[in-house]
Amino acid sequence: MNRIGVGIIGAGAATQAIHLPALAALGDRLQPVHIADPDQGVGEQVAARVRARWSADAQAVIDDQAVDIVAICSPDWVHADQVEAACRAGKKAVLCEKPLAKTEADATRIAEASTNSGVPVIVGTMHRYDPAFVAARSAWQGFGSRRVFVRSAIYLPDNNEMTSLATNQAGSTITPGAGPAPDETPEATAEALRNSVLGLAIHNLPLIRTLIPGPVDVLEARLMRPYGYSITIGDGLRIARLAALMPGRWDPSWTLEAWDDRQHLEVRFPPSYVLAGSSAAALTTQNGSRSWRFRESGYETQWRHVADVAAGQASPDVSVHEAVADLRYAIAIADGAARTVLERTS
């Protein structure tokens, strides 16, 4: 089998702790060949570890003929430009870390770039690919069709605790909320809340969207310090409670639960960064429970899928239009939550 060349843009924590180990887990099929990062110290070191080339400039990776798949692991605000450039270059596939973009306009731009170029764009919301979640999801009867109550609870320790178990990181891990106390003006609070939705809630929101398709209203929202949120969304019939807090000094807990009139879905995800297998998912009805757990994590399953898509063996499980719809859903919630904060303080 021909190896598929992978170019990675951004050599920080996500690349080192998640993507390089996940690529290694898939054996010879995918080969990191070129890594870009403007930070030479980090970029060169990370590239050398996998015998890949290093460039300071992302465009050098995109222009590299040996690169079939571009993985975009740079800071959020450059994702849209880099996805667009990779599509323009006619790559076989793009894997873009979450969030795909941070504005509606950028989301539209990405959808157009992917459609016009025919380059598949896949978003790194790994829980969407988690094999236990996927199995439980397909066992759930009538997704999006009934009254439902969802509870998403994400309680995480400092990112360093997980990245240090996943890699010997070159450079430092940034943990949201671990820095100095931020400015507490209403505008800063609203912006921090928006960022926490697009940074953390974004993992569960595509899953929630399959249960509550939207449009949804933000019924109440609060920012949690150091980092997190407490938000209720709903469409009149269906309700979701979203809570998150980090960095705590305790074991991680990442759950998604949903109830309708006859089913209960419970998914316990492992924390980010580590390749700790799939979630533990269970579906309970009046007739008892079924549960799923697999050896492979959502990160590995996602990369396997990206490889299949790049090799023309599969079309994306989540089309770019679906991914953009997921993003619009998340942006609407992030904006709605930010508005709630501003209205409360005005």
Add this chain to the structure above:
Amino acid sequence: MTASQPLTVEFGPVAARTVLRHRVALASVPQLLQEGRATDGIRFVDGERATWAAEVVSAVEAGACGVLVSQPSCCPTADLDKAVRAAASSDVPVAVALRASGNRAFLAGAQRTATHFGELAIFDAVHVIAPADVHGAALLGPLVDQIALLVRMAGTAGDLERVHSSADGYVVTSDVRGCAVSMSATVSGAGDHGGRVDLVGIPTRWSMHFPDQGPARPAEIVEYTRDGGSQRELIFESAERTTWIALHDAVRGFSHLPLDFATFAEYHRMASVVLGAS
């Protein structure tokens, strides 16, 4: 009545489904309580009946030494006030079975949690209710239970705000000393009913899972700190059995009820007002 003889429990009009689980609980405490007929014994009142508060008054006036109300539904404030006054003036303990706030494992550690309440950022509670347990227009019982749980730890429930309310569930929020409180409920026939509560602060986090009333499944209450998780004692006792024993002990004067009737009535009123059921 003498201390060595079991107290007599008399059931008023009650749904067969409800009486069954209470009979199971009584069968587990034969030395303390026994079903029979006696106006000066303990009276069981089915809270699903719209007239339950008036039935408490009648039982007290007829000379009952204690009353147990199961799953109290919405009732007029005046009736509830009258029942509270009747119980107080005759000094008759009136107990209500609540699945979470009356749980023994919870109560045993509630003080410890209370001392850490100031460090909490999130109090997130959800009760999952079987369709058969939904009666009246509102899901008052679960909210009363959640309020009782919150006040036990925080000392107050804060200003409750209704975020969502329907026949199938609610979301109520408040702010208690900077902690974002959310109390919600949903009706589901999926099984695995009961209450879940997450209490989350940066140094400490608690995860609580209260089983449904009826079975003697233990509550799972785990405290997480930097040293890992430590689980409170697993007590294989139904909420009904716990309540019957507490009521027995209160009638005998051994101890007080964990939630006295006047306080229950106050929470009931708060829940009614916020759910728009009063």
